[in-house]
Each structure stands twice: as C-alpha cells, then as structure tokens.
Amino acid sequence: MAAGGVNPLSAVDWGAPWLQPWRQLGEPLAQRAVAHDAAVHAVLQSAAASNAAAERPVCFGPQSDLPAGTAYEQFIFDQRRVPTRDNLHDFFNGLVWLQFPQAKRRLNQLQAQAIAADGVQPVRGPLRDALTVFDENGAVLCAPSPLWDALRARDWHRLFVELRPLWGEARLVLFGHALMEKLVLPRKPMVAHVFAAPDAMDSVACIDRWLATAMQADTWVAKPFAPLPVLGVPGWWPANAEANFYDDAQVFRPPPVPRAGVGR
Structure with missing residues (x-):
C-alpha cells in the first residue's frame, strides 16, 4: 500500500x-x-x-x-x-x-x-451535491434543543461557553469519510456539515436505522445541515478549554447578513 x-x-x-x-x-x-x-x-x-x-x-x-x-x-x-x-x-x-x-x-x-x-x-445537480457534501463531510448530532438553537444561530459563545455543560448530554458522530481523513492531521478551521438527530439515539446502529429513513430527496435537496467547527466541541481539542479559543472569527464565523428583500 x-x-x-x-x-x-x-x-x-x-x-x-x-x-x-x-x-x-x-x-x-x-x-x-x-x-x-x-x-x-x-x-x-x-x-x-x-x-x-x-x-x-x-x-x-x-x-x-x-x-x-x-x-x-x-x-x-x-x-x-x-x-x-x-x-x-x-x-x-x-x-x-x-x-x-x-x-x-x-x-x-x-x-x-x-x-x-x-x-x-x-x-452535480442540487440533490447529488447535497448528498456528496454529507457523504464526504457530514456528521450527526444528537443534542438538547438549546445547543441546536445556538448552533443554527451560529452563536458560538453561547454554544460552546455558556452551554458547555450541556455537551455532556450530546453525541456527535462523524459520517463523512473525507472529514475523518482530514482530521488525521487536525486543524482548527475544519468544519463538519451536521444533521440533527433525535436525542434518543443511543448507539451507532440506532443512528444508522434512523438516518436511512431521514434521507429524503425533497428535503435534502436544500442541504439541511449546520456548519460546525469540530475542534470547538468540548473535550475534542485541549485548546478549546480557553474561552478565547472561540474568538477567532475566521473559524467561528458570524451568521450571514440577510440580503435586502430576502425572506419578505
């Protein structure tokens, strides 16, 4: 080899x-x-x-x-x-x-x-593109709703600092094989595309069964994922024990500013 x-x-x-x-x-x-x-x-x-x-x-x-x-x-x-x-x-x-x-x-x-x-x-068309993104770089997160609310809002300080104790109730499982390959040499900017799973998922086998039914063409075409800098996960990287780890706006980016007229 x-x-x-x-x-x-x-x-x-x-x-x-x-x-x-x-x-x-x-x-x-x-x-x-x-x-x-x-x-x-x-x-x-x-x-x-x-x-x-x-x-x-x-x-x-x-x-x-x-x-x-x-x-x-x-x-x-x-x-x-x-x-x-x-x-x-x-x-x-x-x-x-x-x-x-x-x-x-x-x-x-x-x-x-x-x-x-x-x-x-x-x-690639939008569905194949979404599937490829998850296949290469996806992860599944089972977490209490306050963590998900903060993640979707990209409120990184709340997600990783204020709500840090809640991560003890969360389970993040990588799915993307390219992401796992990249993490052999971990770097702070690495981001997973995360899909929400129910809290009750207590094993990889349960996640597998659930995920197989959750993948639907009509919803996945819109890429229902949230970006998560994985080395910010508590316990995953020693440096993130310091709150200022999350001050790096090049990695922990603020939410995009809505364009005028969009969503009205």
Missing part, C-alpha cells in the same frame, strides 16, 4: 475523541493492513465477510473494478461493489459502509436516482 514508504494508516490516532465510535472496528483493520502491507479493499472485505448475519449491502474490490466511463455511484448501486483505492480516503469510506450500512445504501440509492433522472453532468 505504501509503495516502500510509511503506510498512511499508521498515522491514524485511534485515541482521538472523534474516532471513538470507529475505534473498535477500524483500529484492528488498520493494524492488519499495516502489518501485512495488505490492500485496503482486502481488509475491508475481510470485515464485511466476517459476520454473515450482519447487514452488509456491499462488498469491496480494487479500483480497477470500475469500468472506464462508468459513474462511481452508479456502479456501486448496480453491482453492490465498492471500488477501493489504497489510501486513507477510501479506507474511511469503507469503514462508513461497514458502520452505517443502511444509511450508506440509502444515500447511494438517492445518488443513483439523481443520475437516472439527470445523467452525469459536469456540475
């Missing part, structure tokens, strides 16, 4: 707070890939095949499985097979397929429906 260099999977810090829901599944697979210099699709497929009773909507193969000129999303929908490159991006994508099988299958179904309706265009 590393072509004689350092395997990028060895750089993943599985003790990072954002990877806690992923550690039990992901760390042994990463260790196996590093120890045996194994292809990413092979270690993912070994996990997919290890529990025949689990719902596994796809299998994993090498990138060469994807025929030239065929849309990646359409191929997965038709063949139930995920072409996989030997890199961190596709490793995390495979973990999401394994951890969120119902939600990923639903997302892929909507992508295929959009391709069937509009074809593959140079610029």
